[in-house]
Amino acid sequence: MTLVKNQVEQLLQDGENIIECLSCSFVAYYCLVPQAGYFVATNKRLLFYGIPVSESKKELVEEFAYRKITSIEEKRGITGKHIHMYYNQDVFKFQQIQGMNMFEFMIAVKDKICTEEKIQI
Numbered sequence: 001m002t003l004v005k006n007q008v009e010q011l012l013q014d015g016e017n018i019i020e021c022l023s024c025s026f027v028a029y030y031c032l033v034p035q036a037g038y039f040v041a042t043n044k045r046l047l048f049y050g051i052p053v054s055e056s057k058k059e060l061v062e063e064f065a066y067r068k069i070t071s072i073e074e075k076r077g078i079t080g081k082h083i084h085m086y087y088n089q090d091v092f093k094f095q096q097i098q099g100m101n102m103f104e105f106m107i108a109v110k111d112k113i114c115t116e117e118k119i120q121i
Contacts, residue, residue: 008040008049011061016044019112020105023098024083026050026062029090035060039083039094041108048094064092066109066116074106 008018020041025034026048037050037060046069050060070086081102083094 007059008038008047011047011049011063012042013044016042018042019108020101022094022102022105024094025096026060027093027095028062034095036096039105041105041112043112046109062092066112069109069113072106072109072113074102 008021012018018040022039023037024039025036026039027034035048035050037048040047040049045066046064048060048062048064050062052059064085064087068088070089072083072085075082075084079095081097083097083102083106085092085094
């Protein structure tokens with residue numbers, strides 16, 4: 001987790017801190033191959049930090065505002081558990097999840113989504 005904090009820390013805004021983190025691969029409509037990295041829940045948003053595959057390639061960074069997440073679900077497949085997230089009418093998948101904190105991660109994210117919904121009302 002310390003390595004993740006060091007890599008993601010530069011992306012955090014003032015007053016933002018990491019709640020939970022998963023090691024996984026990211027799949028989106030614009031990615032030809034899954035991108036390995038970290039899916040990070042902060043107190044303000046979700047971030048995906050893709051690990052650079054070479055010195056010449058820059059890391060992939062995606063951010064997701066809690067208020068724009070339509071749904072987020074844990075799915076089971078042949079290769080294990082993964083997360084499907086609908087964001088702005090697009091689907092994003094987080095696969096090959098490593099670590100035992102997926103349950104805590106999902107609880108934290110759903111709690112932040114509910115909090116954002118209450119703020120908007």
